[in-house]
Amino acid sequence: MSRASRLLTLMEALRRRRRPVAGATLAEELGVSLRTLYRDIAALQAQGADIAGEAGLGYVLKPGFTLPPLMLTVDEVEALALGALWVGARADSELARAAEGALAKLAAVLPPDRAELVAAPSSLVGPGGPSAQGDAHLKPIRAAIRGERKLALGYVDAAGAKTKRVVWPMAISYFDATLILVAWCETRAAFRHFRVDRIETAEARPERYPRRRRALLADWKAEVARERPFS
Incomplete structure (x- = not known):
């Protein structure tokens, strides 16, 4: 794994957790040494990531920090697009409008190859109408x-x-x-x-x-x- 990919993976590992996680746990998850993990944490902090904690106490990504859309993988874009398409086809009118808006915003901030997956996804929602509802x-x-x-x-x-x-x-x-x-x-x-x-x-x-x-x-x-x- 390249260093850039490792840093992205580390950010995702922190984002998934609400409480501080030990450096040893993160290092094992990424398959790196503790020394490398500490260097990667410092690199992310230097780049603006609001990571609290220190060696021996654990680390946590503070609330409010959002990941840039460039960090979305192809599969993640596909999953989001499929979910929004399902909501647009099967949910109530309020959520359907919200799903359409979310897809438009997603396509606007993604690089061209990812935006193409939103415009023409490889996964589609099958036939079926909205659920019976009021x-x-x-x-x-x-x-x-x-x-x-x-x-x-x-x-x-x-x-x-x-x-x-x-x-x-x-x-x-x-x-x-x-x-x-x-x-x-x-x-x-x-x-x-x-x-x-x-x-x-x-x-x-x-x-x-x-x-x-x-x-x-x-x-x-x-x-x-x-x-x-x-x-």
Whole structure:
């Protein structure tokens, strides 16, 4: 591996981690000696990378530092383009517009060979329409998820019964035929899944729910894994 490639790989290794990582761990990951790792860290710092830490304590890339688009590999560009194309074809209108804008920005800052992969990707999204959904409710639902705020729902179940729920929204899950809101339901005191196309009203409440969304998601994933263990 050339030194330039090694520096890019080191930046990516730091970017993936939120907490300080030991120099020995980074050196092993890159296949270099500790002395070389320390020199590479110093070189990146001299070039403007905001890396905190020192030998013996570990290193962390401070929040807010963004990688130049030139660091994207061909496969990374392809993955981003495919994801945006899928969102543009299958997601709701708000995210579809966002995906189109993201692709345009990506193509504008990439070198010509990478930009060509955005204009004419080798991976395409197969036939299929958008999931059944109510676009009007997705904006307040997303706002509640991002703000970790409670959400008041008017919901119609499969039997046609109408209920009022206060939930802690955690995520919107995309399936081929529908969208599912994953939430903690105060009425049931349990995790519940709500079809977005059956939501009649969705109103974000001012109060935040008492637990962090990341912790709720971890508990939900653990519950799903217990109920549907992999064979």
